[in-house]
Amino acid sequence: MNDTSANPLRPNFRAQPFWNPTHIPAHEVGQPIARMDLNECPFPPSPKVIAAITAAASGLNRYPDGTCPALTEVLSKRLDIPAEQLCYGGGSTQLLTSIAEISVAPGDELLSPELIWRRFSGVFNVVAANHVSVPNRPDGGIDIEPLLAAISKNTRLLVVLTPNNPTGMMLSQAELVRLAEQTPDNVLLFIDEAYFEFAAHAGGADAVEILKNRKGPWVVTRTFSKAYALAGLRLGYAVCSSEEIANALRLVTSTFNLTGVAEAAVLAALDDTDYTNMILSTNAVERERISRGLQQQGFSPMPSVTNFVGVDVGKPAGRVVAEMRERGVRIATFGFESAGSCIRVSTGTAEDTDAFLAALPQAIAAI
Ligand SMILES: Cc1ncc(COP(=O)(O)O)c(C=O)c1O
Numbered sequence: 001m002n003d004t005s006a007n008p009l010r011p012n013f014r015a016q017p018f019w020n021p022t023h024i025p026a027h028e029v030g031q032p033i034a035r036m037d038l039n040e041c042p043f044p045p046s047p048k049v050i051a052a053i054t055a056a057a058s059g060l061n062r063y064p065d066g067t068c069p070a071l072t073e074v075l076s077k078r079l080d081i082p083a084e085q086l087c088y089g090g091g092s093t094q095l096l097t098s099i100a101e102i103s104v105a106p107g108d109e110l111l112s113p114e115l116i117w118r119r120f121s122g123v124f125n126v127v128a129a130n131h132v133s134v135p136n137r138p139d140g141g142i143d144i145e146p147l148l149a150a151i152s153k154n155t156r157l158l159v160v161l162t163p164n165n166p167t168g169m170m171l172s173q174a175e176l177v178r179l180a181e182q183t184p185d186n187v188l189l190f191i192d193e194a195y196f197e198f199a200a201h202a203g204g205a206d207a208v209e210i211l212k213n214r215k216g217p218w219v220v221t222r223t224f225s226k227a228y229a230l231a232g233l234r235l236g237y238a239v240c241s242s243e244e245i246a247n248a249l250r251l252v253t254s255t256f257n258l259t260g261v262a263e264a265a266v267l268a269a270l271d272d273t274d275y276t277n278m279i280l281s282t283n284a285v286e287r288e289r290i291s292r293g294l295q296q297q298g299f300s301p302m303p304s305v306t307n308f309v310g311v312d313v314g315k316p317a318g319r320v321v322a323e324m325r326e327r328g329v330r331i332a333t334f335g336f337e338s339a340g341s342c343i344r345v346s347t348g349t350a351e352d353t354d355a356f357l358a359a360l361p362q363a364i365a366a367i
Pocket of ligand 1: 090224
């Protein structure tokens with residue numbers, strides 16, 4: 001019975017652990033906690049969004065139209081992209097896996113920078129790809145030239161996040177143009193822009209606008225989880241360079257992966273620009289307070305434009321996270337051995353920032 005060939009699972013799925021990032025242990029339930037580990041929005045959705053959700057709830061007896069026709073009409077106009085080239089996922093997380101599935105067969109090469117959101121290791125595992133990762137620059141930024149140089153004849157997919165998670169740093173317009181122009185036409189260039197709205201608020205580039213000029217295939221994903229305060233609703237979208245790519249994604253994401261309530265909520269959120277602007281400007285204030293506080297404690301936080309800050313605190317990150325949790329503040333590690341003393345702290349309310357800055361020196365002293 002120990003013969004693993006009798007296991008019907010594909011080899012890359014056998015005996016895999018599963019880590020649930022939202023799990024709250026029983027002893028923490030009901031305890032006051034600063035939730036600064038998942039890059040969530042600390043504010044509830046806008047009142048207009050909640051009203052739209054309530055109104056849409058009466059239609060829940062019907063299957064939704066997963067092509068989100070009303071939302072597609074709005075996004076198509078805003079982005080100046082044909083409607084057929086837009087598709088949706090249960091959060092952009094679902095799309096990340098689907099993008100790998102439509103492009104990479106087992107043994108094909110998939111290329112990315114080394115510092116990348118830890119969820120991607122699960123994505124890469126699904127397709128059993130040969131994952132080639134290229135070291136980031138010493139400052140944590142994505143090193144574009146070595147990344148382009150690492151493209152081989154076997155590369156099918158190039159994955160780049162801007163702004164990147166866990167560093168919070170974004171690529172410049174020139175770097176994105178270089179990626180768009182130099183990635184060969186037989187490689188799918190995938191840009192994850194989950195933090196796009198924060199980057200735009202900080203004056204950053206727009207990958208969709210840049211990639212429109214690319215000859216080869218591309219996909220950009222964005223989400224309503226962050227700047228629109230809708231992480232619990234699960235709706236993200238992909239902007240694709242062709243209907244063929246969007247249809248391939250639609251095939252693997254399934255027809256009924258979304259809810260009509262989510263589409264109604266997102267339409268209301270896109271309309272409530274005052275509320276989104278409040279979220280973006282409050283976030284910028286707290287991000288700055290976190291960064292300045294870290295500097296005052298002698299650290300050098302990475303120059304984030306997002307709703308989180310990465311910083312090397314010089315102590316094993318897992319231990320720092322555990323000590324902070326003991327003190328009622330949840331933060332995250334970078335999720336990589338090679339970034340072993342780097343932590344990632346999400347922006348929250350002003351009180352969350354205070355709690356984080358007060359607890360950090362104690363946590364570090366306890367190690
Ligand atoms: C880089 C990146 N991409 C995608 C996501 C997933 O967002 P969603 O809630 O749309 O699945 C996250 C969430 O933290 C992220 O950091």
